[in-house]
Amino acid sequence: MRARSRAMVAALFTSVALVATACGGNGGDGGNTGEEPQAPGAAGGEITINGCTPENPLVPGNTSEVCGGNVLDAITAKLIHYDPDTTEPQMDIAESIETEDNQNFTVTLKQGYLFHDGTEVKAQNFVNAWNYTAAAENGQTASYFYSPIEGYEATQCAEGDCEANPAETNELSGLAVVDDYTFTIRTTEKVSNLPVRLGYTAFAPLPDIFFDDQAAYEADPVGAGPFQVESLSSTEMVLTKFADYAGEFPASVDKATFRIYQDPAAAYADVVANNLDVIDQIPTDNLIGDQYQADLPDRNAQRETGGLRWWTYSPADEQLADNPDLRKAISMAVDRQAIVETVLSNSATPATGWVSPAVDGFMPDVCGEACTFDAAAAKALYDQAGGYEGTLTYTSNTDGAGNQQIGEAICNQISNNLGLDCQFQGVVDFATFNEGIDNDEYKGIFRSGWQMDYPSIENFLAPIYAEGADSNWSDYANPEFQQLLVDAAAAEAGDASNQLYQQAEQVLAEDFPTAPFTYAKATMGWSDRVTNVKITAFGTPDLASIQVIQ
């Protein structure tokens, strides 16, 4: 409802969305369909796009938010590139990634790929970058992504304090350079989807200058992507087309400027007035009654993206912890469709499972009846399960766009349909909220969300429901589920593996530690100067394919 209303929206909503990587997307259902990106250099022109201030210097392994992530996507190239339309992984810097046992991988690089400073991308650049990001002594936020690689534990420090408890080593034993264009990866366990993960920003190679003079790199970040940094400030970030880009996914425009907005409403107003070329998320209030389609006729698109919202049943709440029927009854009492239509103005779709439709292996309706609104059945099941004593709280941080509105709507549904007292409880910001979850401060239910890092069904299950995983807020632990994850990771990538992940998802549907709420959608708009704006499955506009109308 109030995507625009909080100043923090720009900065903090983004911390919610851990948006990952490179190009991809499709034309959506807007006016412009299916134009193929033009040949390199054929287009040109300049575009502006709304952005926000990165939280940290633009280091790939230390950027976990969209503000910096959007820029890094454009300036880095990874081994893998996700297809704009299908999100299928395609080889980018990698010539090939081969494995016979899903545990030992051999990566061969294409020759002639250049960093913006003119140096060539070599195997050593990957291994150095990966060692750097993984090693605890460097304190990188994305260190986690390297945990499957052999020797990861040895690069970590007890209690994270590397001064007091230095790590055994700062290099991953599972990585080895074979020659300039070949290196090998060995994982601790079998990880069949490892190649798919390698398109995530945190796996980008780093140039030598990063290791020689990090301050110089931070002032002028260097990658191997289709765009290079011209200037960075708190008001705009200017990127230009990289003239010596050797890859297959070049930029169409000569210059792309991320103009920083404190408030998406101002960005939207600018797009309507043709002062800004692309807005990557139209504020929810402008979606009411499809206003944006009237404001931006044939200049808008909407796409389901790899994001998911749900609520978690607090593991600290005794009444909910051992009562799956009660959890299902609460879920069944919420009319997701009504909330999506009114409060969210169709900026999302009701969820029917724990995995986003954006990934391969998605299966509809895994949740079944428990996610289908039925007030009478919900009430019956609720009574049968023994009911809930006292006030049920729905806790959420209130700094993200619309969080409070969603929470209130969910609570109202629960109150009205089950006859219990549900109250929304706001927490001032995301950091405080996270801390509260860690300390088991919240009873009842609380908001959760996920934006995929890489397009794999595994990314929606393992990081959130594996025993002891970082984001396992429901403290979920089921040996059967755990075993299915291990089996799936060992199985051949593709259908065989996906089927096992689907079985794991069905275990979730039985145990019901969390209740799926909505699948995310991105709604974009653009000025009449540009065309071929594509939304990727990560909810970002595909910068490389945008063209200026000449």
Add this chain to the structure above:
Amino acid sequence: MTDPSGVAVSEFSTPPAGEVREGGQDRQEARSLWSDAWRELRRNPLFWISVVLIVVLLTMAVAPQLFTSTDPRYGDLAVARQPPSAEHVFGTTSQGYDVYARVIHGARASILVGVLTSIGTVVVGGLIGLISGFYGGWLDALLSRVGEIFFAIPLLLAGILTFYLFPPDLEDPLILQVLTVVGVLVLFGWPSLARLMRGAVLQVKPNDYVNAARALGASAPRLIFQHILPNAVAPMIVVATLNLGTYIAVEATLAFLGIGLRSPAISWGIDISLASSIGLVRAAPHMLIFPSIFLTVTILAFIMLGDAIRDAIDPKLK
């Protein structure tokens, strides 16, 4: 010698220091000043209009049930965002709340913020200004500097920081939330009133009747409360009623920035801030218009009252 920082500041229409006030030469006259004022007030139609409005609004704040029996927290998505109709005279919100019920129930929090903040700034600012002006010297310098520190920090910044420090808790009753907001506004609002009071005290202090009382051996508290305060308090009362309205508006702005009162509390500020995004204004203007009308009328009523009192009290305006 006059220290210009003692001069009446900003919005206040106190005469500059150095002039001697014409009214209130002693307690006898002070009393007649007040009865004069009352006579003046009774003749002022603006005064009566504002009094009637304020009485209605206060009743609304005290007993909202008299005006509506609809639960302002009952959200029915089936009737979300409907324009005014017979059933929902002011329409409904995106959550399907009844706007009329919200407006009636919102009066309490909004008016509490305004009234309590005014009282708070008057008490804190008035006392500090009184002490500053009466004792002078290093105490005055110290208090004035402290006042400047608080005055120099932008109110919004102070508000934001304070709400991070003391996030409202669901368990807290409404009054605690209101008090947090009031606390911030008082903490960063008292210095202007303190200055005003100090200036007024400085004008009253040299008067003969004060000196006479002091010569007769009156204690400091007696001097302050019997002789100085009654003669120096008028401008502050006027300004406080004027400020009351603006504090209600400030509450709305704080809510807009996400740092004021919060749901489940109901206030005009919360509802206005939720309804003010352009897309909503276009699709459902009633969500913005009705709480805004109430907010505006309330502020008008209090400011009109302040105006009327000022005109009545200030002898130079007659």
Add this chain to the structure above:
Amino acid sequence: MGSYVLRRLLQMIPVIIGATFLIFAMVFGIGDPAAGRCGERACPEAFLVQFRQEYNLDEPLIVQYGLYMAKLLTGDFGESFSGLSVAEELINRWPTTIRLAVIAVCFEALVGIAAGILAALRKGRFLDYLVTLSSLLVISIPVFVVGSLSQLVFGIRLGIFPVTATEGGWFDLLLPGLVLGSFSVAYIARLMRSTMIENLRSDYVRTARAKGLGPGRTVGVHTLRNSMIPAITYIGYDLGALMGGAVVTERIFNINGIGGFLFYGINTKDGTIVVGTVTCLVLVYLLANLLVDVLYGVLDPRISHD
């Protein structure tokens, strides 16, 4: 006069130290800026530890403050968490903020004083009530409502003004400046009205009238000059307040000014940004006050600074 100014300048030192310490303590208290920087997942311990060490976050408050002030005294405003030079940002943003404040102040001075004079001269008549009511109306509508509605109407619908003021040029800032100044217009009009009425009745104006001076000259020279003092005082204080207090207006019109930068600093719990910016704001505020007080003495000979 010189010694007065010097004394005032010296008195600023404890105020600046006090204000920055207060702000520093508040930012210190709003929680750990390292947390919540890792998207939807918990941050790795190693990241938290490093981050805190890098920015001295694990030192006691007073030590952090000392370290910060020591740097500040050498003119080093430090870097934000995202690596922006705070000094550079402030230098880039000041011109925009000052332009915005100047537009707002000119608007409130011209319109506010004119409306106040009109109301005073027509006291108790229609024009007086019109000015009073319309100024009260402006005060009572929250600034974000005025801001977004005027953006919609004058920017998008009518296209008279630019929709946003990203570039920060004079014309870009005109509409935001009017919005920002509208609140004070009302205050100044009321202030002007009451001092005018007061002065119109004073002895010297009566004398002037008695001497046979025309109403134009009485109002123009005698009353006006003396009635300007409170209004100017207010404007002076407002100038300081407008600079940091334009957070809402800056957001709506996407103005890259000081207020927005401050707000960004608070949201990211970036003490370097917040304290650096506030230090500047407090300084500007105190200097504006000093200027007003000096002006005061110049305008009104009854007040001396000796």
